[in-house]
Amino acid sequence: MNKSNAHDDEPNPLFNQSLEKGLAVLCAFSAQRRSMTLGDLAEAADISKSSAQRMVFTLEQLGFVRKHPRTRRYQLTPHVMRVGYNYIAANPVIDLANPYLAELTNATTETTCLTEADGLEMVYVARFVSAQFVPVHMPIGSRIPMYCTASGRAWLAALPDEEALALLRASDRPAHTRFTITDEGALMRELNETRQRGYAVNREELFLGDMTLGAPVLGSRGRPVAAVHIVAPTSRWTLEEAESRLGPSLLACARSLSNSVRALD
Template sequence: MPSPVADPLFNQSLEKGLAVLRAFDASHRTLTLGELAELTGMSKGSAQRTVHTLQVLGYVGKHPQTRRFQLLPKVIDIGFNYLAAHPLIRAAHPYLSQLAQSSGETASLTEAVDADMVYIAQFLTTQHIPVLTPVGMRIPMYCTSSGRAWLSTLPDAQVRSLLGSAPRPARTPNTLTGVNAILERVALCRKTGYTTNREELFLGDMGIAAPVVDNQGRAVAAVHLSPPTSRWTMDEAQAKLAPLVIECARAISQSLATY
């Protein structure tokens, strides 16, 4: 865990509890006490006290067969309360629905968290999709259309700083990892109003995205479609889907003033 700046109000016990909850992910659905201690940087004694508290509160339990620790459904309450009270999601709902219907593809809304984008709303297509990206999932900015759309509203210096703040591994053979190459895509988005990604994060998956901005032009989110390569070429997606994405992002941006 990162060491907090000296702050008399900072609660380290709460920090440890959140670190334990964050240790569970798709790669670590169940964990032993020792694994939790290693992943969070705690001693076993500290990890044991933290996990016990979370067990008593109903956020963590033990798998009935393996006896390994796992998250319990109660943890959903924390994220759901954020989504339920979010004015951006309420404003975007009708426009995302219309975008999904008019395009026939999955329409999503994402927000920035550090150097990632997190899904906060989504309308799924009834057609086959190669990748499941549920609400709450985080994806990196550098190799996604939604991340590049959000970055396009920032000055180049801030974009470089964000790109340099986290690793940029090649997720597929098509992933752009160089800062200058990514900046070119970001700059193009400023001119065209949208940006793309073709199989840079997941094979078989593309992205067409546009930024959602407030009345001062600051990015608050990004809208994107996820057309699969099995149904679309990039040229077709840009010609037919990009105008729909731009219009959806513009409509959401304009509607924010009423919330």
């Protein structure tokens, strides 16, 4: 977990380390770690076992975690979703985006999504699912890396070169498939092409069979606030067909949403 005082010589007296540890425990759970022992939690959260015990006890009393009666392993409760839902409910961009995404899905019959940046990842915050086959299920809250996804590259392309390059260099950039572009120079060329087209393309770089086109949503200062992307499974689309038939609708959606977002400022 990133610390607000990570770059300071002296710790800030306002920084609450207990809160940091409690959040680290909550964030330690994942699809790969759905339930954990106290020792597992301490290791995953990078805290001592005694600290983990205090954090888990408090979180259990507050209803955020529970202990399985048979396995004695800890797991999250639905109460955790209250925090995430509050963000979605309070986010005006999501409210503005929903009608545009619904219209885009109706017009293209394909799945459309809104993502927002968090560190080196894009987070799904809205989604309208096609009635047709979709190769990958990405529920709200799912995270995808910036460097190898259409929404991530759309976001990066809307930034100045030096900022985009810094984010790329901070990314590990593993090759998820044989199509994943990981080279720094090649990725910067992709961003330049994205700026020229107005949208980014991901051709099976994260998941096989999954192709997406993404465009940035810009705020009043020309900075990206989100990205819209449309899923074009390779079982139904070639890249050329997707660009010619889906690209214009995607760009129109992103422009309209950007105009609505700027009106809020």
